Amino acid sequence: STLTLSRTSASPTPRPKVHENGVACKDPAAVVAEDFLFGGLDKPGGKTSKRFGFTANQVQIPGLNTLGESHVHLDVVPGGVFPVHYHPRAAETALVLEGSVYFGFVSSYPDNKLYAKVLRKGDVFAVPQGLVHFLYNNGTAPATLYASLSSQNPGLVLLGNSLFAGALPDDLVAKTLLTDAHTVQTIKANFRRS
Numbered sequence: 399s400t401l402t403l404s405r406t407s408a409s410p411t412p413r414p415k416v417h418e419n420g421v422a423c424k425d426p427a428a429v430v431a432e433d434f435l436f437g438g439l440d441k442p443g444g445k446t447s448k449r450f451g452f453t454a455n456q457v458q459i460p461g462l463n464t465l466g467e468s469h470v471h472l473d474v475v476p477g478g479v480f481p482v483h484y485h486p487r488a489a490e491t492a493l494v495l496e497g498s499v500y501f502g503f504v505s506s507y508p509d510n511k512l513y514a515k516v517l518r519k520g521d522v523f524a525v526p527q528g529l530v531h532f533l534y535n536n537g538t539a540p541a542t543l544y545a546s547l548s549s550q551n552p553g554l555v556l557l558g559n560s561l562f563a564g565a566l567p568d569d570l571v572a573k574t575l576l577t578d579a580h581t582v583q584t585i586k587a588n589f590r591r592s
């Protein structure tokens with residue numbers, strides 16, 4: 399259900415081991431207006447994180463295949479966060495559609511400078527590619543955002559998960575965080591609990 403010029407070779411291409419940025423092609427003659435449309439963003443939907451209090455809905459627009467962008471619709475309950483993370487392959491701009499959120503990013507080492515704002519309805523904030531950022535609905539009303547990313551495959555690294563949901567040894571994580579292994583085990587247990 400996507401759109402690019404299709405390969406016309408007679409023999410089928412073997413499936414490559416390397417992943418392509420984009421999916422299979424659609425016959426241009428079969429393209430319709432719906433390939434460029436995504437409706438229903440006035441309603442919440444998509445992947446819900448009860449633990450963190452948000453719902454993320456990938457905005458799938460087939461007509462953008464290979465064009466190097468992607469879009470997400472986010473609903474965040476009061477008290478909810480999109481936890482501290484970064485996108486290795488994309489800059490991001492986020493537009494607040496409803497409510498208000500504390501949103502920002504941290505510059506790279508050694509400055510680690512915080513650039514953050516309380517955003518209100520109608521505000522847009524930008525995050526340069528690869529920088530650690532967050533979204534925190536510390537207000538009292540639900541918030542809705544529309545985020546655009548400058549890659550079709552932006553990638554997502556959640557710092558908490560990298561450190562506490564993966565296989566890094568407890569003592570290594572403890573040394574990284576200047577703490578003790580017991581503290582690391584406590585946090586790891588929180589990550590295991592769903």
Ligand SMILES: *[C@@H]1O[C@H](CO)[C@@H](O)[C@H](O)[C@H]1NC(C)=O
Pocket residue numbers: 500516536537538
């Ligand atoms: C949200 O947090 C920011 C940063 O700490 C603060 O400036 C703002 O007042 C907070 N908003 C509310 C509603 O407490």
